Amino acid sequence: MKKLAVFGAASVLACTGLAAWAQSAPDLPDTMVWTAYDVGSAGYAEASAIADAFGREYGTRVRIQPSGSGIGRLQPLLQGRADYAFLATEAFFLGEGAYDFATPEWGPTQLRAVAGRPAGITLIAAGDAGIATVEDARGKRIAFVAGNPSVNVKCEAILAFGGLTLDDVEVITFPTYAAAMSSMTRNEADATCTTPTTSQLYELAESPRGIAYAPLEPGNDAGWDQLLTVLPIMSPSDEDVAAGLPEGETAKMAAYRYPVITTTADKPADEVYAFIKALDETFDLYKDGTATMSRWSLDRSGKPAIDIPFHEGAIRYLTEKGIWTDEDQAWNDRRQARMDALVAAWDEFRAENAEMDEAAFSEAWMNRRNEVVASLD
Template identity: 25%
Template structure:
């Protein structure tokens, strides 16, 4: 741009006589107009110097996703994103309600239960808005590949991680998966653990017959490298009655088929508990800032996948999701409408969610 200005307005050096300068200005005006039209200067005036993005603890999938998203935002906007790890959403949602936490990584199950103030949440957290709907998280029990356990129903009488006081949603999701196969805590040998990291350690130490975690979690990858033959996820019952039992305990969850070989521990096509994952923001974030964040994640979408395998599903076609459980941010709605991916169905869903 600077070189164009120099050419157009004779900024390199004074020419002999004014005629040549005048000619250059006249000839250069169309060139300058073309540059401004086809290469507009982007204004980030609304963007703050820094922003926070809350995730689960370091070492888990959500933290890795948040770090990747924060990297893209920081790289292509003036805003430096600081990823803040917590034990789980119950620790940071109260601050998002006050506008003190800017963004966060939230599953569909956490979204619906926190927004309504049900199950593990003592009160509603209604200060959360979706920026984009991203990929999915697949959750399940995993065992050593040489284990004789072939399905979730065969965990009866086996040592399984329980309690998870540091991340209550893990207790909820794991008990829902047990319920889908007709089991409860009364049918297993309970091994209390504080959180997912402690559960991963207990599995590595041989104190568990099955671990509980997300597909793609660093803990599963570590276990796969530590044991000869690796580990494999157990299939979850996907029938209609099983799915209902799962949803009754863990709203916002469903089963989906994960392709064999697509991730560590998924050795064949396997049905697993599934949640959608959202990038959310406080409702106090300005519309302009929300708009710019969604815009940069749309424009630089191809940059996400190489940062973590879990971000490969965070594609443009999933950003406007007709199955979400909480409202979108108005700034996100504006951008998604401009791109033609926000439908009348989405308008109706947004209105219903805001009215609830």
Template identity: 35%
Template sequence: MDPTLNRRTFLAGLGAAGMLATLSGCARTSAGGATVSGLPQQMVWSTYSAGTGTYNDVAAVANMFTQHAGVQVRLMTSDTGIGRLAPLISGTSHYARAGDEYYYAFEGDDEYTSQVWGPQPIRQIWAPPGNYGVLVRKDSGIETVADLKGKRYPRLVASTSMNRKLLAILNYGGLTFDDVTLVDISYGEQTEAMKTGQLDAMYQNVVGAHVEELASQYPIRWLDLGGNDSSRYDTWEELSPMVRPGEFTGGAGMAAGESAVNMQYSIPLTTLADRSADEVHQVLTVMHENFDLFKNATPDAESFGLDQVLLDPMVIPFHDGSVRFFEEQGRWTPGMERRHQALLERERLMGDAWPDFWEEYADADSPRTEWRTWKNENLPALPAIDDQPGSETTA
């Protein structure tokens, strides 16, 4: 039997109840109980809710680990950023593909500027690219971002990072949140809200079951974020430093040959700094060596290929096991090492300062603002990466 997963058979399999909770299959173990791959017999990964493109990608990779490396992988899902990242930090999950919360947790920003959180030792291990943006129904009459003025626009519950992107997109069109009618809604509820008219626009990955379902019922349009006016992106670095404009094809609802520009960034697979470097290295080795077995399972699975991984912008450090892997594969450069070391130093400085900072500013009117101000005034600028190997991206 052909061991590879194609898109149709894999996505059909996701409908099975057992697949949604635990991807078990025929886990192969050695006589002593260790897996043939040398990895733990069981791992827990946290990610987005079922039906999203991100979930489907993670499930495809996890299924490969189960079927071909003997690792039983349980997927924990949540519709909020904190809900996806908290299990990693608490030790409930081993790895997380959680969204931009990995960056804000590392920095101790926003919800993480609190006594419970503070700066966290997050590490990225693999950074597949993706394209994300705002879509509308074609029957809405909305053709550009500027046309969103006065329209019903999502404000995603407990998802500060995505709300920053939603603001950056409005800024591209010369708008702010004051120019739209904000609708508080969860990420996974947007599709139904678009059908019923509760929303005029939604934020989504360009591929995935939810958005494909919407496009099958209502023609949709991805609002283009391209052009030669760099001033349209003036706020992007502050609001979402991990984002760059990126062209894509093959998105839901797009005709053959049609392209558009929206936000391109990685939702990386992350773990904590104290995860075994040997384990992380082996996770990447298994994923790389078995890439052909899952690369066609979902529209975005091919972005997990070694030549696709985004090593820049690097906004948090890579794990030691990842650095070793990239060095072996010839994808790690002196410029990346400088940036990586600068981020490790940034982490050390934030960690050293945090207890005294919190003691002084816990009762301030806005500890979040005070923390950002402290960092701006006390932390050195990060060096740019000027020698990144070329990489290609697709939707």
């Protein structure tokens, strides 16, 4: 009888423990679809590691749709065919209706962030290209990506740091992100701008050409003023994880968020809450997936500044965890007010200028956008 009693007590405890786990486990769907950069990119590798952790911990099956263009990553999300998108700065551009999204078919769109890993970027060159500083890129071949303002405009901003414009370099446009990133190893380009942990850069570092990082020195006030005039979402950063960078050394780069886990504004708060809870609770399973994945800890990835406002479901979880502060909420309110103002201005502008040809429409909207942003400062 004693054995039976002990067994019964153990069974009760086990059942109680399972019930508590079931109650606290995130309520994730059985399947999800995410979009990300091309296979081989840092964004794809990180999305894959997180998806694997979700599968192992909760049994959720995730299908990742890779795309080399920002539009290719966004369309499935906006059309309801993807649940989340692991984006780069196209999240900011679409939220603002800027650059490739300053067209009648796009315009400012209410996107929301769940979390975003801090990342570094600079002008990354083949070691034999003679590019030790940004200024040295004059006349060199710079790899851009078709339909990808996230890469291209950051490169334009970084060139501005060195007092250069696109007219001062030879822009070579490649059809996909992967093709652009591997172009230096193939000697089809001399430099590009990207996060320094992309797999193609490790291949470049091991190739006969080698790799070099043009520094963005934080004390160069004129350079930073020129950079931020083009793209006002970056700041100075010391990067210690980069392809070919000797251990213990740092490279002077610009900081931004990549990837930014993005969803739509109408995504139910409970679903986003469950997603970020799962992201947090599986951290130990994926944190060593790449050299920079430890930066997904929510005390770093769940804080402003970021490209777009945080989703209310994410804010609820971050608040419960003691991560979200009054200052963070004030930032989010300002960012939301800016997005709301741009969406309202866009609705009025598009109605009044529907007969314009696309080029004139885009130019006029960008001017209107700048006026709206200036009025909010």
